[in-house]
Amino acid sequence: MDTGTHIVMGIALGGLALADPVVASSSLTTTAVIAGTIIGSQAPDIDTVLKLRNNAVYIRHHRGITHSIPAVLLWPLLISGVLWLIIPEANLLHLWLWTFLAVFLHVFVDIFNSYGTQALRPFSRKWVALGVINTFDPIIFGIHIVGLLFWMFGTNPVPTFLIMYAVIFVYYILRFAVQSAVKNSVKHTIPDADEIIVAPTMKFFQWRVAAISKTHHYVGRAYGRSISIYDKFEKVPLPESDLVNAALEDKNLSAFTSFSPIFRWEITKFEKLYEVRLIDLRYRSNDYYPFVAVAHLNEELEIVNSYTGWIFSEDKLRKKLDYMPN
Template identity: 65%
Template sequence: MDTGTHIVMGIALAGIATLDPVVTESTATTTSVMLGAIIGSQIPDIDTILKLKNNAVYIRNHRGITHSIPAVLLWPIALTAVIYPFFPGANLLHLWIWTFLAVFLHVFVDIFNAYGTQALRPFSTKWVALGVINTFDPYIFGIHIVGLVIWALGANPGYTFIPIYFLLIIYYLLRFSARRKVYLEVKKMIPDATEIIIAPTMKFRQWRIAVMNKHQFFVGRAVKDEVSILDQFNRVPVPETPVLNAAKKDKNLSAFLSFSPVYRWEIDEYDDYYEVRFIDLRYRSNDYYPFVAVVQLDPSLTIITSYTGWIFSEEKLRKKLEILPG
């Protein structure tokens, strides 16, 4: 989920914690638990700082080890160790319990996004991505804001958020059902599909679709259970050529390939350089595919420049690459 949603979820959990009689028996425990819930709801995303280094490192590592099983166990211990000295009168066990729940909830809800997490590490490096909830879901965020307003008006926060979370469970089940309908419709249209990727959007009844069979890629969308195929591409295996082999050594392209399961590739040759481009097919937006990796190499196949990330115009891509168009 996005940072804002994780924050309101942390505050909501802090509100639910007030139903714990041990939490409310002392000011120190109440305050420390609220801090633990709010900070714990954010701490797995500390790897966002990797963006300051470069996109390649961020793409390879975001929601990786910081969302793993060891991390879920260690974050609460570390946060409890930091918070407790400021509130020595707090109940240590209940501070740890609510901090653990906050960390666990963060990783758990991220599993439902299309991006997913490596939540099964160290047992598996597979990305767990159920693809039923958009990274920012206005309904989930909105109902939390409603709960916070009710709390601010004087209602009991625990009794406010418990029914809200029951409603959210129903909402998640509805999303699974809606996604299943889209999946079955896609399977009807492309019965020989070998992989079907369905990604949610911010709109409840709209989904992005990327499909593979043995020979083609299909890119489409679903609106109100009606599936439309918008683009089709022949699947062309990436050949073993000197240019492509040299490009694959680039850190940005390598990061892209570690993250993207459905992509097409292009090679352009100019007077004084080659340009290799890999395009993720999962994120079509306004007839454009914004998630790319681009590598430029000189005639001796030395990498000149490269980029991976989200780009919504060719002009901006050229600025990122810092050379003029070919």
Template identity: 65%
Template sequence: MDTGTHLVMGFALGGLATLDPVIADSTVNFHAVLAATVIGSQIPDIDTVLKFKNNAVYIRNHRGVTHSVPAVLLWPILISIFIHLIVPEANFAHLWMWSFIAVFLHVFVDIFNAYGTQALRPFSSRWVALGVINTFDPYIFSIHVVGLFLWIEGANPGITFLVMYFIIFLYYLSRFYFQSKIRLSVLEIIPEAETIIIAPTMRYSHWRIAVTSKDTFYVGRGYKESVTILDTFKRKPVPNTPIFQAAKKDKNISAFLSFSPVYRWEVNERKDGYEVRFIDLRYRSNGHYPFVAVVNLNEDLTITGSYTGWIYNSDKLKKKLDVAPR
């Protein structure tokens, strides 16, 4: 989920914690636990700072080790120790328990996004992405905001957020239901489909679809239970040529290929060499595929510039590529 949603979730968990008698009967414990749930709801995303280094490092590592099994166990201990040093009279056991719930819930809800997370590390490095909830879901965020508003207005926070999370649970079930309906519709249109990726959008009834068959990539959109195919591309393996061998050595290309499960490629000759481009097919928007990895090579197949990330216009891409590779 996005930072804002994780933040309101942290406050909501602090309110839910008032169902714990140890927290409800002590102002000190309540304030300590509220701080713990807010911090715990944010701390797994500390790896976002990697974006300041470069996109390649960020793509390879975001939602990786900081969302892993060891991290989920370690973060609550560190948070509890930190807060307990500041508020030594706080109940450490309950501080740890609610810290753990906040961290676990952060990682758990991220699994339902299309981006996913490597929550099974170190047992498995595969990305777990169920693709039923958008990274920012306006309904989930709004329900939390309403719950917080009711709390401010005097409602019992424990009961309020218990009801709120039951409503969100039902919302998740509805998302799984409609995603399954879209999947069935895809199979009716493309019975030979080998891989079906269905990604949510911010709009409840709208889905992005990318399908792989033996010979073809299909890109479409889903609305309610219907599916429309918008683009088709011939599925071609990446050539094992000197140009592509050189391109794959670039860190931006390598990061893209480690992250993207469905993409097409193209190579174009330039006056001074070649441009190799990989295009992720999951994020079609207004006829455009904005998530790409591009590398420029000179005639000697030396990398002269590269980039991976979101590009919505050619001028921005040119600026990104007009820098020497690092």
């Protein structure tokens, strides 16, 4: 989920913690626990700082080790330990329990996005992504804001947030039902599809659609059970060549291929350079595919420059790369 949603989730969980008699009986423990739930709801996303290094490192590692099983166990120990040193009167056990719940919920809800997490590390590096909730879901965020406003105006936070979580639970069930209906409709539209990828958007009934058959890639949109296929590309594997092998050694293209399950490629020869471009087919926007990886190689097959990330025009791509051939 996005940062804003994780923040309101942490605050709401802190309010729900008042159901714990140990927390409710001590103002200092209450303060420490609310701080713990807010910080714990943010801690796994500390790897966002990797973006300051470069997109390749961020794409490959974001929601990786910081969302793993060891991290889910270590974050609460670290956060509750520091808070207990600041507020030694707080009950350490209950501070740890609620902080642990905040960290666990952060990782758990991220699994429902299409990006997913490596939540099973170290047992598996597989990305767990259920793809039913958009990274920012206005309904989930809005329900939290309503619950927090009720608390602000004096209602008891415990029943308020219990009702809120019950509503969100039903909402998740509805999202799974809609996702299943969309997949079935895609299968009817493209009977030979071997793999179907549906990704949520901020609109409840609208979904991004990508499908793979033995011969083609399909890209479209779904509105409920209505499927619109916008693009159809012949499925052509990357050629086996020294040029492609050299390009795939580049950190940006390597990160892209580790992340993208469905993409097409373009190889262009300029006067003294080759361009290898990989284009993710899951994120079509206004007739454009903005998530790409590009590498330029010279005639000796050495990387001249490269980039991976979100680009919405060729002009912006030129600015990202140190050099762009005419």
